[in-house]
Amino acid sequence: MKNSVVSCVLLCLAVRLVLVLLFPGLGSTLDQSVEFSTPVTSFRSLQEGIFLLKHQLGLYDGGVVHLPPLLLQLGCFTGGETGLRTIFILVDCIIVWLLTQLELTLNGSIRCAWIYGVNPLTVLSCVSGSTIAFTYLSLITAIYSIVVKRNLTLSSSMIAIMSYLDPCMCVLSLPMFNFICGPKKLAKTVLYMVTIVVTGIMLYSICPFPLDVVYGTRLTFASVAPNMGLWWYFFIEMFQEFIPFFKSVFNLFSMGMVIPITLRFHDQRNTNPLHCLILCIGWIILTKPYPTLGETGVFLSLLPLFDIDGISILKYMRYPMFTALLFLHGILLSPIFYHLWIDLGSGNSNFFYAISLVYALALGLLITDIMWGVIRLEYDGGKPNYTRKLTQV
Amino acid sequence: MGLFETVQRKASQMGLLPKVIRLLPILSMITALVSIVLIVILPMEGQYRRTYISENALMPSQAYSYFRESEWNILRGYRTQLESFIKFPSEENISIESAYEIVTSQDRFATIKSWLQEFGVKTATYHNNVTGDTLYGVLHAPRGDGTEAMVLCMPWHNGDGDFNIGGTALGINLARYFSRWPIWSKNIIVVFSENPKHALRAWVEAYHTSLDLTGGSIESAIVLDFAGVNDFFEYTEIYYNGLNGELPNLDLVNIAVSITEHEGMKVSLHNLPQNELSVNNYWSRLKLILLGIKDASLAGVKKVHGNEAFSGWRIQSLTLKACGTSGKIDITTFGRIPEAMFRSVNNLLEKFHQSFFFYLLLTTRNFVSISSYLPSAVLLSIAYALSSLNSIFNTKYSLNSYIQYSTIAGIAWLASLVVSFAISHVFIYSTTKFNCVLLLSGNLMVLLTPLVTTKAAYIKEPITQRIRSLGFLYFSLCSTSLLMLNFSFAFSITLLAFPMTFVKNVNTYDKNIFKLQLKNTLCLLISNPFTSVLFITNVFENKSFNGLDVFPALTSAWNELNCWTWFVLCMCWLPVWLLTVASTMVTVPVPVITNDSTENNTKKNM
Numbered sequence: 001m002k003n004s005v006v007s008c009v010l011l012c013l014a015v016r017l018v019l020v021l022l023f024p025g026l027g028s029t030l031d032q033s034v035e036f037s038t039p040v041t042s043f044r045s046l047q048e049g050i051f052l053l054k055h056q057l058g059l060y061d062g063g064v065v066h067l068p069p070l071l072l073q074l075g076c077f078t079g080g081e082t083g084l085r086t087i088f089i090l091v092d093c094i095i096v097w098l099l100t101q102l103e104l105t106l107n108g109s110i111r112c113a114w115i116y117g118v119n120p121l122t123v124l125s126c127v128s129g130s131t132i133a134f135t136y137l138s139l140i141t142a143i144y145s146i147v148v149k150r151n152l153t154l155s156s157s158m159i160a161i162m163s164y165l166d167p168c169m170c171v172l173s174l175p176m177f178n179f180i181c182g183p184k185k186l187a188k189t190v191l192y193m194v195t196i197v198v199t200g201i202m203l204y205s206i207c208p209f210p211l212d213v214v215y216g217t218r219l220t221f222a223s224v225a226p227n228m229g230l231w232w233y234f235f236i237e238m239f240q241e242f243i244p245f246f247k248s249v250f251n252l253f254s255m256g257m258v259i260p261i262t263l264r265f266h267d268q269r270n271t272n273p274l275h276c277l278i279l280c281i282g283w284i285i286l287t288k289p290y291p292t293l294g295e296t297g298v299f300l301s302l303l304p305l306f307d308i309d310g311i312s313i314l315k316y317m318r319y320p321m322f323t324a325l326l327f328l329h330g331i332l333l334s335p336i337f338y339h340l341w342i343d344l345g346s347g348n349s350n351f352f353y354a355i356s357l358v359y360a361l362a363l364g365l366l367i368t369d370i371m372w373g374v375i376r377l378e379y380d381g382g383k384p385n386y387t388r389k390l391t392q393v
Numbered sequence: 394m395g396l397f398e399t400v401q402r403k404a405s406q407m408g409l410l411p412k413v414i415r416l417l418p419i420l421s422m423i424t425a426l427v428s429i430v431l432i433v434i435l436p437m438e439g440q441y442r443r444t445y446i447s448e449n450a451l452m453p454s455q456a457y458s459y460f461r462e463s464e465w466n467i468l469r470g471y472r473t474q475l476e477s478f479i480k481f482p483s484e485e486n487i488s489i490e491s492a493y494e495i496v497t498s499q500d501r502f503a504t505i506k507s508w509l510q511e512f513g514v515k516t517a518t519y520h521n522n523v524t525g526d527t528l529y530g531v532l533h534a535p536r537g538d539g540t541e542a543m544v545l546c547m548p549w550h551n552g553d554g555d556f557n558i559g560g561t562a563l564g565i566n567l568a569r570y571f572s573r574w575p576i577w578s579k580n581i582i583v584v585f586s587e588n589p590k591h592a593l594r595a596w597v598e599a600y601h602t603s604l605d606l607t608g609g610s611i612e613s614a615i616v617l618d619f620a621g622v623n624d625f626f627e628y629t630e631i632y633y634n635g636l637n638g639e640l641p642n643l644d645l646v647n648i649a650v651s652i653t654e655h656e657g658m659k660v661s662l663h664n665l666p667q668n669e670l671s672v673n674n675y676w677s678r679l680k681l682i683l684l685g686i687k688d689a690s691l692a693g694v695k696k697v698h699g700n701e702a703f704s705g706w707r708i709q710s711l712t713l714k715a716c717g718t719s720g721k722i723d724i725t726t727f728g729r730i731p732e733a734m735f736r737s738v739n740n741l742l743e744k745f746h747q748s749f750f751f752y753l754l755l756t757t758r759n760f761v762s763i764s765s766y767l768p769s770a771v772l773l774s775i776a777y778a779l780s781s782l783n784s785i786f787n788t789k790y791s792l793n794s795y796i797q798y799s800t801i802a803g804i805a806w807l808a809s810l811v812v813s814f815a816i817s818h819v820f821i822y823s824t825t826k827f828n829c830v831l832l833l834s835g836n837l838m839v840l841l842t843p844l845v846t847t848k849a850a851y852i853k854e855p856i857t858q859r860i861r862s863l864g865f866l867y868f869s870l871c872s873t874s875l876l877m878l879n880f881s882f883a884f885s886i887t888l889l890a891f892p893m894t895f896v897k898n899v900n901t902y903d904k905n906i907f908k909l910q911l912k913n914t915l916c917l918l919i920s921n922p923f924t925s926v927l928f929i930t931n932v933f934e935n936k937s938f939n940g941l942d943v944f945p946a947l948t949s950a951w952n953e954l955n956c957w958t959w960f961v962l963c964m965c966w967l968p969v970w971l972l973t974v975a976s977t978m979v980t981v982p983v984p985v986i987t988n989d990s991t992e993n994n995t996k997k998n999m
Contacts, residue, residue: 325778332874340877344639345707346750347877389405 005100008110012096012117016089019127027085030128035334038290039223040066043129046084050075060213066223068164068214069207071134084129091133092116092126098144099301105148106274107308116301121331125294135169136298138162139281146179147274155179156192160199167215168288171258175280178266178273220247221289226352228334229291230360233353254287270378275313278302279374282367286360293331296363306370315386316373323365330359417783418894421776425891428772432884435753436678441761444647447748451737453648454655458729460570465725467569469624472562474504476622479556489555489621498587501549502528505585508565512572514583517606519596524953525587527596531608532571537578543738544582544614544708545731548589551618551714552698559619559715561585563728571735579739580608589616589699589712591953597702612745613645613738614710615731616699624724627717628659628667631757634685634692635704636956638879642745643752643760645709645738650757652733653713656726660757661716663688678755685753687933689881693956694946695937701954709745751880763880770876773887777869780894784862790855794986802859805975806867809968817963821952824945832944833923840917843899843977844910853983857898857976864972865894871965882958886966889929892920893973901981913977920973922966 019026030036031043039045049065049072052058059065059072078084099113116122126133142158145151155176163170173196180188217223224235231250235243258280265276281302285295306313314320333355340347377384404410413420434440446453478501479492505528506516514530521527533539547564551557568583586592593616600607619626631653633646653660659670663684669677693701703710715727751763785792792799820828868890876883895916899909919925923944930938938946950956 321782328870329873332870333877336874336877344705345744345746346639351877 004110005097005104005113008100008113008117009093009096012113013089013093015118015123016092016126019123020085020089027127027129030124031130033128033335034225034227034338035293035331036125036128036130038227038292039225040218040290041131041292043084043131046072046075046129046131047081050084060210063213066214066217067131068203069209070203071131071165073207088126088129088133091137092122095133095137095140098140101148102140102144103305106305109304111304111307112301115304116298119297119301121293121297122301123297125292125297128294130292130294131165132292132294132298135162135165136295138165139169139172142176143274143277146176152180152188152192153195156195157199160196160203163196164200164203167218168254168290169284171255172277172280172284174258175262175265175273175277178262178268178276181268218289219251221250226338226349227290228293228356228359229289230287230356231289233349233356236349250287250289254284254289257283257287265374270382271374272308274305275374278305279367279371282363282370286363286367299363303370306373311377311382311384313370313373313377315384316376317369318372319365319369323362323369326358326362326365330355330362334359414782414786417779417787421779421783421894424772424776424779425888428769428776429888431769431772432682432766433679435682435761435765436675436755440765441678441755441759444643444650444758444760446644446647446651448644448741448745450740450742451644451648452740453651453737454733456733456736458656458732460567460728460732461725462723464566464570464728465624465723468562468566468724468728471508471565472558472622475501475558475562478504479558487622489558490553492556494556498526498549502526502585505561505565506530509568509583512569514568514572515606517604519599519604521592521595521599524592524595527584527586527592529582529584529596529606530568531606532568532577532581532583533608534577534580535575539580540609542580542582542608542611543735544584544611544703544710545735546584546586546589546593546614546616546699548586548593548616548618548699550588551620552589552696552712553620555620557618557620558622559724560617563619563724564617567728567731570732576736577739579612581735582608582611589618589702590697593699593702594954597706597708601706611703611706611708612741613641613734614700614703614708615734616710616712617731618698618712618714619724619727620715621718623718625718625720626715626722626724626727627720628661628670628722629653629727629730630661630664630714630716632698632700632712632714633662634689634701635710636693636701636954637704637958638689638692638882639704640689640750640752641700641709641711642748642750644745644748645711645734646754647748648734648737649711649713649730652730652737654757655733656729658722658726658730662754662757667717673756678759682753682755682761686881686884689879690885691930691934691958693950693954694943694958695934697954701956705955707744751877767876767880770872770880770884770887773884773891774869774872774876776891777865777872777887777894781862781865781869784858784865788855788858789985790858790983795855795859795983798853798855799859801856802863805856805860805972806863806968809864809971809975810964812971813963813967816967817960820944820948820959820963824948826941829941829944833927836921836923839971839974840914840921843974843979844914847899847906847910847979850978851901851981852978854898854900854980855983857978857980860972861896861976864969864976868965868969871961875961875965882961885929886922886961889925890920890922890966890969892916893970896973896977899977899979901979906979910977910979917970917974917977921970922962926962 027043037043045065046067049059049067052065053072053076059069075084078087096113096117099116100110103110103112138158138161142155142162145158146155159173159176163173177189177192180192221231221235224232226232234246238246261280261283262276265271282299285291285299303314334352337347337351337355341349341352376390379390380388478494478496480495481487481492502518509516509530514532516528516530519527519529545564545567547561548557549561551560564583568581571577571581584593584596586596631646631649633641635641650660659667661667661670663681665681665684698712698714700710700712713727713730749760749762752760753766754760790798816832872883872887893916896913897909899906899913903909926943927941930943931940947959947962951959
């Protein structure tokens with residue numbers, strides 16, 4: 001097993017290095033694409049922020065940088081673009097290693113890590129230098145520390161770091177409650193909450209920043225730019241006076257739905273808390289204001305975790321073929337439709353929005369299909385019975 | 394979801410799914426047939442629409458055109474001067490095809506430049522050692538802020554390689570005539586390139602990247618093509634197909650057609666001969682639709698007329714060509730088309746956006762929009778997906794087991810992509826006749842391999858099935874991606890490649906191996922990308938292509954015009970063909986893994 005872990009991490013490293021070295025222009029091309037880069041996560045804004053910080057200029061005055069200052073401080077230590085790209089590749093390698101450890105504990109195989117290592121979406125996201133890498137590093141570390149190390153404090157501080165980097169993800173702290181079990185449950189819960197809050201306040205107080213520029217932009221979708229998500233089209237079409245209302249509705253929809261999912265799957269005897277967490281991750285990726293394909297890549301890489309202890313929830317899925325084809329078409333056609341709209345001018349924004357809806361449909365179908373599998377397993381009492389036919393009422 | 398559930402329940406009660414899955418090969422064929430039917434019914438009454446000017450500002454032919462006989466003498470003067478730059482072989486033979494040039498392009502440009510400067514056109518020369526220099530001039534708009542421009546383009550040689558004397562003289566005369574009008578709110582750019590192909594393309598690219606003298610963003614471009622020194626012609630031909638499936642906004646084509654017909658000329662599209670111009674019945678409309686599909690598929694590869702050079706820069710462009718040498722219509726009438734078009738475009742306050750960018754023309758005044766014809770290409774793409782599913786489901790080897798064979802298929806797919814990529818790039822560097830022969834014979838050898846090795850080599854059955862399903866899925870994805878960019882090309886290649894899906898597995902235990910193999914080989918022979926392109930061009934486009942001419946044309950279209958037809962052939966079609974050939978090798982069955990849960994699950998997935 002040791003060998004395969006090493007080879008998996010090496011493969012992840014090799015794929016990314018080869019791409020970066022063979023195609024030096026690929027990174028900036030991907031950073032310009034709407035699929036892998038958003039105004040709040042792009043490599044350009046990271047570089048801009050580091051430049052402003054190094055020259056002690058007003059970091060958030062220009063309205064270009066929306067990244068939290070500690071991330072930029074970290075970036076300052078690296079030497080230029082080469083250093084930053086190296087960091088991104090290393091972060092991905094660490095994620096792969098964490099995934100191997102996570103899976104070895106649960107399952108004895110390392111499929112997640114393999115998928116993460118070679119998945120074109122995660123690979124291209126890494127090459128594009130999207131800062132989601134750091135968000136997902138903290139998320140995976142949080143999962144790793146609670147599942148493998150059983151370390152609640154570390155896990156909760158990682159959740160705090162994740163929320164610090166991307167406030168849209170902060171609701172993922174809710175499904176983490178499901179992991180808390182055993183004696184002294186109340187004390188642990190309090191400890192968990194206190195750690196998150198304290199870490200969050202500490203992170204903020206080390207280096208304070210204007211909340212509206214950094215978090216406000218993300219939460220209120222201040223920079224309306226096309227992306228793979230569901231938000232942008234509504235807000236370019238909508239009358240000015242309705243925008244604040246619908247922004248709150250959209251946020252409520254995105255974050256609020258995590259609560260029922262968490263509550264429904266909170267019982268550990270029936271459902272693995274990890275499954276509930278992954279479903280919530282999928283939901284957030286589907287509905288957040290600035291999603292990228294890289295995040296979907298992470299979500300897809302986590303799917304083998306539904307296949308642990310010889311119990312396969314994925315086999316309950318009813319239309320995986322259909323979903324896969326939708327995904328393929330959505331992802332392949334989105335750059336083409338964007339090209340028709342922006343470069344050639346023969347298409348328009350409806351084209352791109354239509355294809356991002358196809359993509360969202362695929363993601364939504366995948367989530368509901370897996371959720372169906374989880375509920376089916378619960379119905380079957382933990383012993384899978386794939387032959388039994390059931391339909392929803 | 395309620396309706397969906399009901400339908401699903403009904404379907405599973407009737408056992409519909411297994412039946413459908415068994416019928417997948419037939420379903421795939423039916424889907425392809427339906428897609429052809431969808432195209433064929435388009436020319437029927439009620440299926441198509443009449444064109445209309447969608448942008449109200451255009452108002453074609455609403456203003457009186459003053460470019461009339463009074464300008465004729467000036468035009469003749471310019472033309473006589475231009476005539477002195479070329480020489481005919483003898484006094485009697487003044488056919489433009491046999492003329493040759495007697496002054497250098499610098500001298501010609503110097504003369505034209507002096508004329509242009511006389512009436513206040515700012516001129517500059519774009520130097521290019523490869524394609525030849527291009528002279529262009531900007532006439533600044535008396536009104537407006539000068540951020541937008543209209544281009545009038547006169548290549549010295551037209552698409553046929555003849556001297557465009559009439560067009561050039563007309564262009565200069567029009568520039569002189571335009572310079573006296575105070576109405577222009579967009580700059581007017583006149584361009585004199587050596588040819589309508591790479592010289593013009595290079596100028597357009599330079600205009601957007603490196604030139605110093607520019608006149609703002611180009612809204613529309615009109616290429617004038619009036620070869621010869623005659624005063625009269627018979628009818629006007631309009632070319633509108635751009636590169637890589639691009640079309641000008643239908644409004645531009647509409648105003649061109651409406652103005653031309655308003656001036657009393659007949660309009661021909663897609664090289665329709667003069668005697669067919671007034672015919673309007675089902676067959677003539679079907680013919681024009683098919684010609685349109687052919688011309689759009691081969692745009693850039695076949696004869697280039699000049700409007701193609703503007704593709705990819707958000708410029709609406711078309712070429713006006715005066716056809717015939719006798720006839721009653723004089724050259725100033727031809728000049729009134731660009732005049733009225735310029736006045737129409739001049740009225741625009743926004744970029745062209747009102748009308749359709751995706752359309753097929755059935756006559757000059759009838760069209761179908763994308764929603765009518767796109768389903769047929771989508772269905773063809775679905776037909777491939779169904780064939781792919783057929784190879785996945787109609788087999789004893791379920792997808793969940795036999796991971797090793799799926800991996801082998803994946804590697805084969807990657808290998809076919811690498812091979813195709815290598816072939817495409819070798820040809821970009823050199824397309825000699827020898828290379829083309831080598832390519833075709835290489836393809837033939839690959840094709841014959843399964844037939845020859847019938848008795849010698851076997852591969853495992855699940856591998857061939859996986860290879861085929863992956864290949865067809867890839868092709869389906871490719872054609873879906875292509876069909877919005879270039880409907881005609883996507884439709885043509887998916888249709889031409891369709892015999893691939895008739896290929897069947899050949900097992901060692903089959904009774905008549907040789908007959909099966911022969912059938913497979915025949916299917917693959919007609920669906921090979923190179924043989925079918927060769928066949929199509931030599932049968933339907935034999936005026937432009939003889940024998941192997943199409944291959945150098947394909948690669949030079951990329952090198953000179955950035956037209957990616959060659960790469961689509963190599964990167965979409967060729968890999969699938971290679972994979973399908975590989976899948977016709979004689980197969981041996983492998984033991985079937987019986988896994989109840991897996992089996993059931995597969996059924997459920999479906």
